Amino acid sequence: MKFVAYMSFQTQMMTQKDVEDFLLYIREKNSRLGITGILLLIQGKFIQYIEGPSTKIDKLYKTIEKDKRHKDMMLLDTGSINEQQFKDWSMAYHEVSEKQVKDIMKDKSLDLKKIFIPKEKDNHPALEVLYNFVNTLTK
């Protein structure tokens, strides 16, 4: 099994209803594929973590990359896992407030364009935010 984490930029406004329909659709599809994860929306940026069977994840990642609802997808982290962390979440979703972003990132910016597979200490700020939520949801 594998996981992938990326950040991207929203290209269009989504109403509450759009978001609900979108989540209903992807949760149903993820359940079918055995994929779990979390999606964050932060100031017009998506940060998503998906995990599941490797071939399914690769295929979904390619599909998501073509989605016109966002652009400039950048890979933050990927790797193999023995076990899924989000057993109960076909796709957890959270809109992160300005205050939460500040609390987690202090004065760092999410707009960092540097693309790298992060080392232990030097994570992209988006990953710090992501893993902060991953930890609260999977405890």
Ligand SMILES: Cc1cc2nc3c(=O)[nH]c(=O)nc-3n(C[C@H](O)[C@H](O)[C@H](O)COP(=O)(O)O)c2cc1C
């Ligand atoms: C930010 C973002 C995250 C997405 N996450 C998922 C996801 O976790 N699972 C999924 O099936 N589709 C996801 N999608 C939607 C896919 O891009 C695509 O529209 C959908 O999988 C198409 O499914 P279908 O071709 O089987 O109808 C996401 C789209 C965006 C813009």
